[in-house]
Amino acid sequence: MIKGKPFDLSIKSHSHRQLNIGLKNERTKTIQEYPNLYATSQYQSLQYLHSLTSAKCLSPQNYSPNGDLSKPALIPLEAINSSLRLSPSSSPHHISRHLQSTAPFMTFGFGNCANFGYNENKNVLTSPSLYYQNRHLDYPISPPQTPILRSDRLVPNNYSSSTLETSPRHHSRHAVVSPVHSEYRPQYLSSNWSEHLPLKTANGSLNISSPTPSLNGSDDSGRGSVHSRGSVVSSESHKMDKNGKSRKPVNSDASGTRYHCTDCNKSYSTFSGLSKHQEFHCSTQTKKAFSCKHCEKVYVSLGALKMHIRTHTLPCKCKLCGKAFSRPWLLQGHIRTHTGEKPFQCEFCSRAFADRSNLRAHLQTHSDVKKYSCKTCSKTFSRMSLLSKHEDGGCAGANHRVQ
DNA sequence: CTGGGGATGGGGCCC
């Protein structure tokens, strides 16, 4: 575990790739436009962890049903391991794997944006709520006033009847529709537990419906379809498959409807049965997951996996100093540190840079209005990190904002 | 302490 690197509690396999499709370079925008799902994900995950551990968290108020998610929660790994009956020394990755199988709704993430962090020194998981909320939301996430999720979306075998409408883009294939089948499932998760987890913002109750029509259905390329197979249904008569196509029942008659798996031809009497089959049993689906043998990550394509494996094998070595990199262009950038080459020239001053990103950051210093602005005092900053420091350091407006 | 530069990592997109 690399110190300071985020530890991912979400499944990368489907959700990560899918949720980033069509949102190129707009991770921040993603959070801004999907705060409801983000908040829901975070709150559920925190609640679930809390229920698992009953741990004395370093900031326990964050777990209270009436708690404040505006601050990061720190969850001791030992407490989680203990509650999960894992080895006390189980790694975050081990915990992640366990949680992925027992609490699939925790995979409800936006790639990096929904990750928990891992503090190696304190050996705790840290929730990301403070960071992303303060930086990307216009309002603080406050917990629960009114229910926003139907419990049947989270209870085994009941999700078939869900009528909750959500944007297909928001859900990974492993998202909330997946059964929760942990023997350690907290009591309230067994029935209407999600009704304990409503969310409300400073502007009102959160809804899980799609906030941005422009991003819904605007993708006609086919690449952007992230329909969860069953999660995006709005009614029993309009099931969606993984490609977003309508999955209508086959052999329908007055007495019973049959749902047909287009991957292996098996049919089921209920949509939930079909969904469960596709989620956990259909071999043609499991074949689509490519696991990294070096770590826990899973990818939907071999190409993506190969690309990832390079981060382990580091095939690109610098002939001058021996330092290794995963990509050729990373090596190229590194070689510039030896040669002193700086091909990226600032058009406003004489400075030049070896890296385009650094030039971009530099260009911000020439701008009167910086890219990153404090939502409360309107002061602008050239970098997000500076804005972060500003807000963390006690912007009066920010303190007032989070209540 | 703040702001900025240097270096690097990683996923996605395009060709």
Add this chain to the structure above:
DNA sequence: GGGGCCCCATCCCCA
């Protein structure tokens, strides 16, 4: 499918 490139993010360091 792979290489190259883009963009975002982050850490470290220094003035």
